[in-house]
Amino acid sequence: MNKTVNINLANILFHIDEEAYQKMSRYLEAIKRSFANTSGNDEILRDIEARIAELFQEKMENERQVITLKEVDEVINIMGQPEDYMVDEDIFEDAPSGSASKTAKVKKLYRDTDSKFIGGVCSGLEYYTGIDALWIRIIFILFAVFTGFGFIAYILLWILVPEATTTSQKLDMRGEPVNISNIERKVKEGFDDVASKVKNVDYEKMGDKVKSSSKSFADALGDIIMFFFKIIGKFIGVLLILIGATSLIGIFIGMFTVGILDMFHIPGLDFYDMVNSTDTPVWLVSILGLFAFGIPFFFLLYLGLKILVTNLKSIGNIVKFSLLGLWLLSVIGLTVLGIQQASSHAYTGSTTTKEQLYFETGLDTLMISMKASDLYDQVENGGFGGMSVAYNEKGDRLLYTEDIRFDIKKSEDSLVHIRVRKDADGSSYENARQRADKINYSYTISGNNLMLDNFLTxxxxxxxxxxxxxxxxxxxxxxxxxxxxxxxxxxxWSTENDRDVNRRDMHNYNWKMNSNGVMQCLDCPENMVGEMNRNKNGHIIINENGVDIDIKDENDNIKVKINEQGVQIKSDDN
Known part of the structure; x- marks a missing residue:
């Protein structure tokens, strides 16, 4: 049974067993003695402790885990022994000779505030991508000017990417191992102002060349394959960010604008209240839509950032589950509202009135015309479902539509009758009938002229x-x-005529009702006798010359003629 000790390392609490604690204490004391006469030794020791605390955190599976001798040895192996390094002014010329880890370091994305113009995003991306910060700034400016995305992307990276403040974070940003030697070197750079000189040293490049020359063909091929996979992954990450960011901007602008305009009752948006059967405010529907459609695209954006930024901080489980809960509530709310909206059109109800028409001067020829409304010039734009908003002479708002149809049928007696059927939808049959009954429609008689309104309100x-x-x-x-x-x-469509004249062309001729209930043309040209639908697909003509049938489709053309000479059939194949 080992005794455990609580220690505070770089303001982080760790549980460590006694044997590991004693070894770590001796190690830190040896480092302190090594840098006793070095300028900036306090900052070096703080950065070394911060790096050791970071390594311990990476190896811990939970907060209550106890640091053992094994973890201490692994950390010392990474950091290196104090005696492995030349602790003097020649540190920049001598490479470490001890057992420090030779493992290749992966760059992490930080904001470089030492070389910043605004937030250090572009200078941090320079270290991460290897592209000069000037070109990165130009790309952001171009995207900001022409698409607006550059500004949003920069703000998001400024918020989400941490700043490189400690020496170990700056080494991580450059992809350099965070050990005693490099920490001392970076601190000395700050004190001696030799950053530009050290930045140009190409020892690492030379080492990479030596390593690459000793690689086998299989290793090189594997590196190439992994390189292409990384490129594809980065491309997918950029694509996800573009899709997520642009969609979020569009959804936010659309939903936010509609909701705000509705809250302030901007003229024209009131028409949506006449369509909405749930009586739910538009601003509330906009908020639900913003959450229902925006949250998935936010996670898409977050996934893209996670792919591109290896050390991106997590938004936390509380935020994730809160957003998931908001999304579920919004989807459920919109689903319920959608069902209610659809149910308002579930039934169609009708009210019908039939009246006898009286003509003071008797009826020889009935003139039928459609009367337009004075409301037409007062109709608001933005109609829905064929209906618009109009104003009567009192200034009252009305729903207005010209969706009117009339047919002519044979009367069962010797009198003229008119039947008006008004239809409307509703959430129940009775509700639909009540709405239909509230439709206003009228007609007038002047002499032998029947004038039908071409609108209803x-x-x-x-x-x-x-x-x-x-x-x-x-x-x-x-x-x-x-x-x-x-x-x-x-x-x-129900008015029949003996010439099969298109209903839109019937006003060109005079008609008489025959005993079969078919309108008989009185002044149609002789060559229209029996003529049937002539259109782009051919024609069928029956007259004194016989029968002429021309059938066309996209593949064939067949002509059939029947006259005193017999039957003639001709197609494109013959």
Missing amino acids: TSVENKVRDQEAYITIFLPVNTIVSLNKSTEYHMG
Whole structure:
């Protein structure tokens, strides 16, 4: 059973057994004696202790773990023995000869505040990437000017990348081993102002060349493969950062702008209240959308930074789980609101009225026209579902649409009737019928002219629920009808005519209702007799010359003619 001791090393508490403590104490005392007459010895000792504490933390699996003799020996092997180094002014000319670790050092990303212009991000990236800081600054400026991303990326790196303050962190930034020799050397550089001189020493390059020449072909091939894998990994990291950052900016601007405008009731955004059946404020939906879509892209950005920055500090489990909880709550909230919104259109209800039309002067020829509304010039832009916002003569806001269709049918008696069916959606059949009943639609009679409104209105409280109106005019047999051009875009599909004239072209001719309920053309040209849909896919013509059929598609062209000469069939293949 070993006795344990609590020690404070670089302001970090460690549990260490007594035997390991005694060895570490002797080691630190020997180092202190070695640097007794060295300028800046206090700073050297502080940096050495900080590096030892960092190495102990890397080897500990949890905070309660006890440091044993094994960990102390491993740390001493990395740091080196004091007697292994020339502790004098010739330290820059003599290389260590002891058992210090020869393991290649991996660079860590820090902000170099010693050479900074703003935050030291670019000068830190110079050490990490090997690219001159001037070019890195130019790249950031170009991205900031043309895309805005350079500014955001610089701010994020400034926040997330730690500053190289201690000597060991500066050695890590340069990729140099953090041992006694290098710590003393860096401290001496600060005191003697020889940083530029030491920076140009190429001993490490020479050593790398010697090492590389002794490598086997397999090792070299392995290094090349690993190099390409690292390049691919860095590219993926940059791509994830670009996607995450740009998406976050777009989502934030979009959601934040809509939410803020809604909170201040900017004109034009009130229309969304007429679409929203949940009565949830737009700003609240914007916040939920910001969390639901923004948090995944934030983690995407964070993953890219983790790939690029090997020593990036973790945001912590508390933040991670808090963001996960916010994301789940936001997704659930939007899902519930979406279901409620969809359920508001689950049912379609109708109300129908049918009336007899009276004509004071009798009816010879019925003139049908569509009457436009004075509200048309007062319609607000930004309609949804075919509806817009308009104002009546009192200044009241109304929902307005021109989604009106009418058809002509045969009357079952000798009178003229009109049927108006109004449709609307709702969360239940009864709710839909109530909304349909609140639709305002009218028509007028002047002489023998039936003027139908080409629009309908309803109160804004009824919200947008696919409100529509269908009008059916029932005419006795032999009633003559003349359609005004204003009916061109409002004729329905159920009106039949004996010439198969397109419904949008019926206003060009006069019609009479026959006993079969089909509108008979009174003034159509003779060559239109029996003519059927002529379009880009061919035609079928039946007249006094016989039957002429031309069938076309994207692959074939087949023509069939039947007349007094017989049947003729011709295709592109024959």
